[in-house]
Amino acid sequence: MGANTTVVFADLTGSTRVFEAMGNTRATDIVTRLTQWIGGVCQTHGGRVVKSLGDGVFAVFPDGAAATMAVLELQRNHQKRLQSWPAQLRMELQIGVAAGEVVEVDGDCYGDAVNLASRLSDLAGPSQIWATESVIEQLHGGEVRHRNLGPINIRGKNEMPVVYRIDWQDEVTEFLTMPATLMPPSRTVDSGFGQIELTWLDVRGLFRVEDLPIHLGRVDEAQFVVNDPRVSRLHARIESRNGTCVLVDVSTYGTWVRFRNGAGASTEIALRREECVLHGSGEIGLGAPLSDFSAPTIAFTTMGGNLQLARPGVR
Numbered sequence: 001m002g003a004n005t006t007v008v009f010a011d012l013t014g015s016t017r018v019f020e021a022m023g024n025t026r027a028t029d030i031v032t033r034l035t036q037w038i039g040g041v042c043q044t045h046g047g048r049v050v051k052s053l054g055d056g057v058f059a060v061f062p063d064g065a066a067a068t069m070a071v072l073e074l075q076r077n078h079q080k081r082l083q084s085w086p087a088q089l090r091m092e093l094q095i096g097v098a099a100g101e102v103v104e105v106d107g108d109c110y111g112d113a114v115n116l117a118s119r120l121s122d123l124a125g126p127s128q129i130w131a132t133e134s135v136i137e138q139l140h141g142g143e144v145r146h147r148n149l150g151p152i153n154i155r156g157k158n159e160m161p162v163v164y165r166i167d168w169q170d171e172v173t174e175f176l177t178m179p180a181t182l183m184p185p186s187r188t189v190d191s192g193f194g195q196i197e198l199t200w201l202d203v204r205g206l207f208r209v210e211d212l213p214i215h216l217g218r219v220d221e222a223q224f225v226v227n228d229p230r231v232s233r234l235h236a237r238i239e240s241r242n243g244t245c246v247l248v249d250v251s252t253y254g255t256w257v258r259f260r261n262g263a264g265a266s267t268e269i270a271l272r273r274e275e276c277v278l279h280g281s282g283e284i285g286l287g288a289p290l291s292d293f294s295a296p297t298i299a300f301t302t303m304g305g306n307l308q309l310a311r312p313g314v315r
Contacts, residue, residue, distance in 0.1 A: 005102040006067040006135060007113045008047065009121035010038050010074060011056035012091040013289070021088055031055050034091070038074060045070035050109050055091070056121070060109055064099050064131075064138030068166065071095045071129050072144070075168040079127065092291075094270075096120025097131040097166075099138065116161065119154050125256065125268040126289050129166040136164050155274065193245050194304020196238065196278065200226050200296065213239035216286065216298065228296040230287030236271075238278070245302050247284065248275040256285035256295075278302055 012034060019027040035057050039049040042059040046066045050058045061067035075093055082090045098120060100113030116132060124130040136146055145167040151160035195208045198216075205224050207214055214223035217234040226235070232251040239246050249255040249271035258268040259282040268290060269276060281301040288295035 004063060004099065005109075005111075005113065006061040006064045006097060006099040006138075007102060007109070007111075007117040008042065008059045008061065008067050008071060009053075009056060009096045009117045010042075010059075010071065011053070011094055011121050013094055013126045014091045015055040018089055018091060030089075031091075038093075041074050041077075042070050045073070050107075058109075058114075058118075060102060064097070064135040065140065067097055067099075068131070068135065068139060068144055071097060071166070072168045075127060075129060092126035094121055094124040094126055095129045096122070096124060097129065097135050099132060099134040115156070116154065120163065122272060123152075123270055123274070124165075125270050126291055128268075129168060131164050131166055133162040133164065193240065193243055193302060195302075196245055197301045197303070198224050199299040200224075207238070209240045212245075213237050216284070224298070226286055226296050226298065228287065231296055232287070235286050236284070245278040246275055247271070247278050249273055251287065253287040256288075256290045258283045258285075258290050 012031065015027070015031055018030065021027075022030070031054075035052050035055065038057045039052070039059065042049055042057065042061075045061070047059045047061040047070055050060055052058075059070075061070070074095065078093050082092065096117040096119065098113040098117035100111060100116075102109050102111040102113055104110075120130040120132070130149070131146070139146075146164045147167065149163045149165055152163045154161060193209065195206060198205045198207070203225070207223070211223075214237070215234045216222055216224045216226060216231075216236045216238070218225065218227060218231040219233045222234055230253060232253070235249075235251040236255050237248040237250055239248065247255070247257065250273070255271045256268060257271065257276055257278070259280060270289070278300060279302060281299070283290055284298040284300055285292075285295045286298070290297060
């Protein structure tokens with residue numbers, strides 16, 4: 001297919017909850033209709049659906065601009081649809097986009113761009129679009145808002161690709177339109193990390209570097225206990241590594257992290273057996289996305305050193 005192919009993975013989140021609420025027959029019908037609609041939008045923008053993946057779609061496009069227009073339409077129209085759905089039945093879209101050489105064999109597609117787009121779809125939070133720099137370089141001028149998340153560690157890759165979040169909302173604040181202000185260009189972290197404070201409901205813990213590693217989990221063996229059925233026995237681990245504070249997900253249902261900064265905006269990443277550097281302050285969601293207001297959410301604050309220069313990296 002050539003070196004300029006753009007790959008899109010669009011996945012529905014929360015489908016397990018919908019199957020539990022509606023039963024297999026009705027839920028299958030809804031998911032099938034949604035994936036067919038996703039495929040139709042991709043085709044309208046010149047893409048080709050390689051295959052459906054249960055609750056997601058794998059498609060390829062001849063260029064990054066066409067793929068970007070397709071995923072923007074997907075997010076905008078799907079969000080309008082969700083506004084009329086009951087909260088427990090909402091399945092948001094998380095999308096990964098990557099460009100590069102793709103090889104087609106017997107109707108299926110293979111290559112680094114395929115693997116990378118799939119991983120970005122997994123890592124993007126609900127209602128987010130994550131894209132590689134090779135996709136952003138194909139866009140024209142300022143027609144699409146995007147934010148540089150910096151180099152991100154991807155499991156299985158030796159080099160960290162630069163990843164962007166594409167903003168699809170029609171109305172965003174001036175802060176969100178500012179290019180590349182979220183993270184600095186390097187992954188420098190002050191080696192003075194000293195301690196981390198965790199708070200969940202009335203449970204509070206302060207852990208120094210020498211106390212780490214610790215586990216967050218549902219059982220008493222965990223150093224920070226969160227008693228919620230969605231939390232695994234030992235759900236996540238916090239450790240000190242090379243002067244940084246690292247959160248490692250070891251759970252069944254995943255961990256979500258949202259970082260705060262001084263401008264009041266935030267960015268969120270989803271971890272599934274992966275890790276990220278904790279910096280500044282924010283929230284950690286165990287077993288459910290932070291967009292689910294019932295999710296067990298731990299507030300964290302790191303202290304001791306200029307940790308604002310740290311960037312979340314995914315292993």
